[in-house]
Amino acid sequence: MDHHLPKTLYPALTVTPLNLIPACGECNKLKSNLAPEAADSEPFHPYFDDVENDLWLTAEVVHSSPPAVIFRVSPPTSWAETAVLRAVRHFSIFKLAPLYTSQAAQELNNIEYSLARLFEQGGAEKVKRHLAGEADSRRAAHVNSWQTATYTALAEDDWFCEGGFANVPGRE
Numbered sequence: 001m002d003h004h005l006p007k008t009l010y011p012a013l014t015v016t017p018l019n020l021i022p023a024c025g026e027c028n029k030l031k032s033n034l035a036p037e038a039a040d041s042e043p044f045h046p047y048f049d050d051v052e053n054d055l056w057l058t059a060e061v062v063h064s065s066p067p068a069v070i071f072r073v074s075p076p077t078s079w080a081e082t083a084v085l086r087a088v089r090h091f092s093i094f095k096l097a098p099l100y101t102s103q104a105a106q107e108l109n110n111i112e113y114s115l116a117r118l119f120e121q122g123g124a125e126k127v128k129r130h131l132a133g134e135a136d137s138r139r140a141a142h143v144n145s146w147q148t149a150t151y152t153a154l155a156e157d158d159w160f161c162e163g164g165f166a167n168v169p170g171r172e
Contacts, residue, residue, distance in 0.1 A: 004045055006033040021046050027094050034093065040085035043093050049086075052143055054079070056087055059104070059149035061157040065167045069104035069150050071097050100146035107150060108165065115165045124161040131155035 002023035005013055013019040023031070036042035044051060056075040062068040073087045091097065118126045135151035142148060154160050 002028045002031065006035055008033050009035050018047060030094055040082045041089050042086055043090040044086060051083075051087070055143055057144040057146070057149045059100075059146075059153035061153050061160050061164070063159050063164060063167075066105075067108060067160060067164050067167055069101060069108070069153055071100045071104075071146065071149060096146075100149070103146055104150045107147070112165055119163060119166075124158070124163070127165070128155055128161040131161065 001020050003010075003014065004019050004021050007014040010019070031043070054076050056073055056079075057071060058074040059069050059071050062070055073084075073091045075084045075087050079087075115127055115130075118130050131151055132155040135148060135155050138145055138148040138151055154165075157164070
């Protein structure tokens with residue numbers, strides 16, 4: 001558990017249930033005693049900020065060897081400027097871009113063999129359909145998960161589907 005508003009700065013809220021939020025140890029350390037200076041610098045609150053219905057997390061495939069995935073905040077144009085700034089701040093405070101890129105790299109390694117088999121069976125189109133199905137499955141559970149963003153980006157990237165997934169040095 002973490003305190004949304006730091007207990008060192010807001011001791012009266014130390015045991016207030018709505019100020020206690022779930023957080024992993026790493027996120028708790030990253031946030032530390034950080035307190036918002038204005039509405040637009042406050043990270044998302046898991047109980048009060050309903051940001052799961054709007055797609056705001058996107059990814060892009062980097063055409064490298066090995067391939068990589070990078071993440072960014074891309075909120076809808078309907079969001080108020082304060083909400084956009086809060087999303088960017090949240091993403092920055094918790095260092096989500098490098099975290100998600102690392103998780104995606106592990107996922108790419110885990111699926112390379114199965115993608116190669118799909119490619120052998122039906123080419124890029126079969127790989128693309130598979131990745132799109134994986135994206136849909138993850139989107140049904142969490143619109144803004146790193147997995148949803150990853151599989152969406154992979155399915156939409158022709159280079160990746162046409163064999164970029166196997167672009168790893170030293171492998172044959």
